[in-house]
Amino acid sequence: MTKFEDELKNNNFVCSNCTKCQHLVWPPSDFCNKCFGDVVWTPISKNAKLVEVSSKDGKNFCIAEFEENIRVFGTLSGSSRPNPGQNLTLEHCSYDGTPKFVFKIE
Amino acid sequence: MKKVAITAVGITKFNKTEKPLDSMMLSAIRPIFENAENLRQDDVDVVLTSTNANRNYLANIISELSGIKPKISHSVESLCNSGTNSLVSAYAYVSSGLADIALVVGADKADNPGLVLNWDMTRGEYVHPIFWSSMFTSAHMRKYGTSLEDLAYVSVKNHKNALDNPSAYFEKSFSFDDVMASKNLTENVRLLDCSMPCDGAASIVVCSEEKAKKFTDTPIWISGIGQKTISASFTKNNDLASMESTKSAVADAYRMSNKTVDDMDVVELHDAFSVCEIIELEDMGFCQKGQGSKFVRDLYDTDNRMINPRGGLIGAGHPLGATGIAQVVEIYQQLTGKAEKRQVSNAKTGLVHNMSAGSTSSTVLVLES
Numbered sequence: 001m002t003k004f005e006d007e008l009k010n011n012n013f014v015c016s017n018c019t020k021c022q023h024l025v026w027p028p029s030d031f032c033n034k035c036f037g038d039v040v041w042t043p044i045s046k047n048a049k050l051v052e053v054s055s056k057d058g059k060n061f062c063i064a065e066f067e068e069n070i071r072v073f074g075t076l077s078g079s080s081r082p083n084p085g086q087n088l089t090l091e092h093c094s095y096d097g098t099p100k101f102v103f104k105i106e
Numbered sequence: 107m108k109k110v111a112i113t114a115v116g117i118t119k120f121n122k123t124e125k126p127l128d129s130m131m132l133s134a135i136r137p138i139f140e141n142a143e144n145l146r147q148d149d150v151d152v153v154l155t156s157t158n159a160n161r162n163y164l165a166n167i168i169s170e171l172s173g174i175k176p177k178i179s180h181s182v183e184s185l186c187n188s189g190t191n192s193l194v195s196a197y198a199y200v201s202s203g204l205a206d207i208a209l210v211v212g213a214d215k216a217d218n219p220g221l222v223l224n225w226d227m228t229r230g231e232y233v234h235p236i237f238w239s240s241m242f243t244s245a246h247m248r249k250y251g252t253s254l255e256d257l258a259y260v261s262v263k264n265h266k267n268a269l270d271n272p273s274a275y276f277e278k279s280f281s282f283d284d285v286m287a288s289k290n291l292t293e294n295v296r297l298l299d300c301s302m303p304c305d306g307a308a309s310i311v312v313c314s315e316e317k318a319k320k321f322t323d324t325p326i327w328i329s330g331i332g333q334k335t336i337s338a339s340f341t342k343n344n345d346l347a348s349m350e351s352t353k354s355a356v357a358d359a360y361r362m363s364n365k366t367v368d369d370m371d372v373v374e375l376h377d378a379f380s381v382c383e384i385i386e387l388e389d390m391g392f393c394q395k396g397q398g399s400k401f402v403r404d405l406y407d408t409d410n411r412m413i414n415p416r417g418g419l420i421g422a423g424h425p426l427g428a429t430g431i432a433q434v435v436e437i438y439q440q441l442t443g444k445a446e447k448r449q450v451s452n453a454k455t456g457l458v459h460n461m462s463a464g465s466t467s468s469t470v471l472v473l474e475s
Contacts, residue, residue: 026339045131055293056292061232073230100230
């Protein structure tokens with residue numbers, strides 16, 4: 001279990017942040033993918049924007065973007081259908097073999 | 107760099123069987139030695155295997171089982187574009203002069219582990235390829251008004267083309283209504299919009315110009331190669347109505363071959379899902395952005411087989427490690443006039459587009475007679 005997975009299990013979304021150039025490295029890695037600098041874990045803001053949305057069996061899933069760099073697939077709670085660019089909030093995250101992200105519409 | 111030709115090909119029926127991977131590969135290699143009069147095992151100095159089967163030392167095993175003692179042998183894995191990646195490696199060995207004759211063979215089973223990239227945590231719990239396909243579809247629908255009906259025509263056309271491909275997995279036609287009524291996997295991806303994972307193997311021999319003359323009077327030249335990897339994570343492709351790696355790869359392939367889209371007579375492109383064919387036609391310049399659906403509809407209405415004449419991945423099936431090689435086999439057969447009922451008349455230049463993991467990586471080849 002990695003720190004990333006551990007934190008997700010505790011409902012914390014963290015990512016590696018380069019100590020040299022401050023780049024947020026996504027997906028997380030032991031080294032910066034811009035400058036190979038060392039990284040530290042940093043919490044990610046819960047604010048995101050909707051990139052795209054679809055649904056399966058009536059449940060909306062989406063790609064959301066954090067910090068203008070970090071994009072993830074996740075589930076949209078509720079039945080409303082937002083448009084790309086709309087603000088979302090990370091409601092919950094966890095890890096169970098794969099990362100799980102649940103968003104709500106702002 | 108030396109010129110590099112394709113001189114012989116082999117392919118198996120795509121299906122689902124209990125046959126082991128090694129045997130499938132040998133079944134694709136056998137016709138090469140049966141049909142190429144002057145080619146003997148001793149002539150082959152490179153053997154490359156393409157698979158997602160996590161098999162150790164496979165190229166060496168296949169070499170031994172084929173009676174070949176190559177100078178160079180190894181496997182190439184790059185998910186769905188493993189096949190064309192292995193061909194590009196073979197091209198590099200021959201064009202550099204490091205080798206003269208290379209045998210490339212690809213195969214996978216229907217349950218191969220390359221179907222899902224578990225590493226990609228950006229996919230969250232939505233790991234199956236239908237979810238990235240659904241995102242491409244949503245974006246293309248939103249930006250260009252593409253409809254579920256437009257998508258259905260890709261599937262109907264490619265299944266129809268596959269009926270004349272004896273290697274194809276599907277042996278029945280599907281009507282427009284069949285596709286529209288097929289099971290919804292997501293709101294905009296239906297079962298018949300998807301390529302079918304299956305068993306299959308395909309092989310190719312590539313040679314230097316001087317050696318090619320010994321084996322055939324009709325070599326097919328690899329004149330253009332473009333490859334681009336933007337990432338392994340699906341979400342790094344910024345514009346979901348487009349495929350960044352494909353646009354880069356095709357530009358390089360056109361540049362290297364000194365050809366343009368207008369020169370292409372026949373094309374095999376990577377229709378992992380219906381929406382892929384529409385986006386790829388646009389991104390490779392066959393039509394303007396937003397016109398891919400109309401382009402497909404025109405092909406269907408006029409029974410024009412220039413795009414995916416063997417049925418593409420949707421009609422022929424998708425045994426990952428074999429797919430790119432099978433696409434090249436088809437263009438070879440088209441350019442040598444051996445495509446039988448699928449033959450596109452007077453085809454002299456062809457294009458192969460093969461991609462991986464939601465187009466995070468693409469390979470484009472230009473072939474000429």
